[in-house]
Amino acid sequence: MVNDRITLKDLSVFTAESGGGVFALLDHTTTQAGRDQVRAHIQHPPDTYEQLQEMQDAIRFWADNGNLWPEVISNGTLVMLEKFFEAADNVSAPPSSLNLLFGPFLQKILNKTDYFFTQFSLSHLSDLLKGCTQLAAIPESHEVPPLLQRELEAIKEELKHRLTPELLAINKNTPYRELATLNFKARREIKNTTYRLMKHYARLDAWQSLARATQKNNWIFPQLSAPLPASFEAKGLHHPLLTHPVSYDISFNEHQNFLLLTGANMSGKTTFMRALGVGALLAHLGVGVPAQSFRISFLQGIITNMHVEDNILKGESYFLAEVKRMKQTATKLQEPLPHLVLMDELFKGTNVHDAYECTRAVVEGLLNRPHHLMVLSTHLYEVAQHFANRKDILFAYFVTDTAPDNTYRFRYELKEGISNDRIGYRILQQEGVIDLLKKHD
Incomplete structure (x- = not known):
């Protein structure tokens, strides 16, 4: 699945709105590296x-077996190891016999920082190896799905690595002479291995995070099907x-692949479309979705036409920005695999007559793309009436x-049919705008 920046913004994935957007709901990671992996996974499903x-x-495996996740590794573990190996170039020679003999005393007296840094860093390296050892042992007692199996085998x-047993044996009672020797060996020999382990752990951290999000929010895993025929079925979404x-x-499906939404302003059309988009995105991340049941065919991408921005520096008007976004949409829909297209009140940047003509032309063109799933909301009652006899809508x-x-009063209930509700003037009155304008100084 491919989703561009505009789609992710329209679906409030990474925004600070609503307590941090959809990303905040998914982030139950234990490390910053894992958090970065969740972000990358959303951007590249x-x-x-x-x-x-x-x-x-x-992800389902971790949802069912969250108790297997090792608690010994923290974000501090990975941060400390980054610093530890960044300082590796400063260690050019192994500790001398004299240093090993008087090391603890001299280090504590002359350089407390280095002494405790070595002790603390090696304990974190040991923790990483212990946590990874726990993870690698999971297939011995549980049936593990292929993707996770490959990660654990890696x-x-x-x-x-030959240093693993020695590093695993480190504890608070390990003598300084052993720590000093291991400090030199580890920095020279196991740096690349450690970085690779950290990358594997970050990926697993992201997957268990998505599993926790599914459980914490009481979401259900969707039924997935092949790209064609295109379909989207949900209850309680x-x-x-x-x-x-x-x-x-x-x-809706390939036989009725176009949903035309009508209704008054603020009646719930945009929220509904965002719910569809977020549900589809979550399904394509391998995560649960907020619904009672959910079935979807694999989509090549989600395309939104909700909030466009004019560009004053380029001299582009709002209407031109809308047209360019629609051009991008039309280009994407030439691809054979299905997309989900969400369009909210097209051509707001022009007059009503132009908006009607442009919307009608776009809908007629989109209906020639039966492999894609499309939703259009409009308060132009005339658009819905023009297509009222189409069986594929x-x-x-x-x-x-x-x-x-x-x-x-808004009920936010979705009903079959076409609405002719017009309440814009009522809203203007209720908010007191008309009365304010009638007042004289």
């Missing part, structure tokens, strides 16, 4: 259906960033209750 299946199996191979979310049921709207006294 699995490329193929087969890779996604393997990733989901690995760790097991790295642990065959909701947006994970909302405190009191509304659940949605949705089902699903029509749905969000209910708004209105009263004779110009009050209104």
Whole structure:
């Protein structure tokens, strides 16, 4: 799956909104390196259906066996080891016999910092090896999925280094002469091995983090299917960033691959589309999704047309930015594998007549792309009416209750059909804008 920066921004993946965005929900890592891996995984999800299946199996394993995760390794462990090996170039010769004999006394008196740095660093190196040893032993007692198996086998191979037994034996009672000798050997001999182990651990940290997110949020693992035929079915789907979310049921496929949403402003259309996008993204990370049931075919990518920005330095208007984003979308949809396309109120940067003509033309073109799944929200009632007889379009709207006294209430319920609700003027009145403008000094 390939998602660009605009899509991730539209779906509030890395923003500070709502307590940190979707990324914050997924981040249960124990190390900064693991956190970086989660971020990279979101930016570059699995490329193929087969890779996604393997990733989901690995994350599911940690969801079922979280108690196997070693607690001996912390973020401080990896940070300390980085500093330890960065200082390796300063150690040019092994400790002398005199140094080994009087080392503890001299180091404590003359250079406390180096003494404790050596002691502390080697204890962290020992902790890393202990944690990795625990991980490498998991296949001996549990059936491990292929992706995780390969990672653990790689760790097991790295642990065959000749210094591993000596480093594993380190404890608080280890004599200084042993520490001094190991300090020299480790910096010269096991640096690259340690860095490789840290990379393996970071990947595993990311996977167990995604598993914890699934469990903590009570998400369910989705059913995945091959790219074609394209399909998206969900029951009880909701947006994970909302405190009191509304659940949605949705089902569309290659026979009805276009969902046209209508409804009043603020009735819930944008939130619904974001819920679809976030659900699809989570599924393609191998993570659970916020739903009662969820089935999706493998997607090549998610494309959003929600919030575009004009570029004053280039002299580009908002409307031109919208057109360019639509051009990018059309280019992507020439690819054979399916995408999920989410379009929110197209062509807001022009007048109503132009918006209608442009939206209608775009929809007619998109309907010639049956392998992709597409959602368009619009408050242009005329667009929905123009396509009302198309059998390949699903029509749905969000209910708004209105009263004779110009009050209104959003129910955020998704219903089948087309809405003709128009409450913009009522909102203007209710917010007191009309009254303010009528006042005179």
